[in-house]
Amino acid sequence: MERFVRRENIKRYRKLLLEAKDEAERRLIQKLLTEEEQKEPPPETSSPATAPRLPDLPSWSLPALTANVSDKADRVRKWFSRR
16 A cells, blocks of 8 residues: 555656746655655565576477568558558
8 A cells, every 4th residue: 555655646746846836846846756766665576586497487488470470561561552
C-alpha cells in the first residue's frame, strides 16, 4: 500500500512541477518529489543464487524471427498491391 501511495505521489508531483507558476513553487515541488523518490526502494532484481541459468532451461532457444518477419512482410506487400 505504501509503495502505491509513493508512486502516486511521484506522479502527482511530476504533474504539479510542469504546472508550477513561479520558481519558489517549483523548488518546493522539486524538493517533495526528490524526497518521495528517495523513499522508493530500488527495483527488485533476482539474486545470482536464484536467477535461472541457461543449462537449467533445456528448451531455451531464440525464435527464428527473421524468417517470420520476411514472410509476413511479403504477405503484407502482396495484400497492399492488390488494392
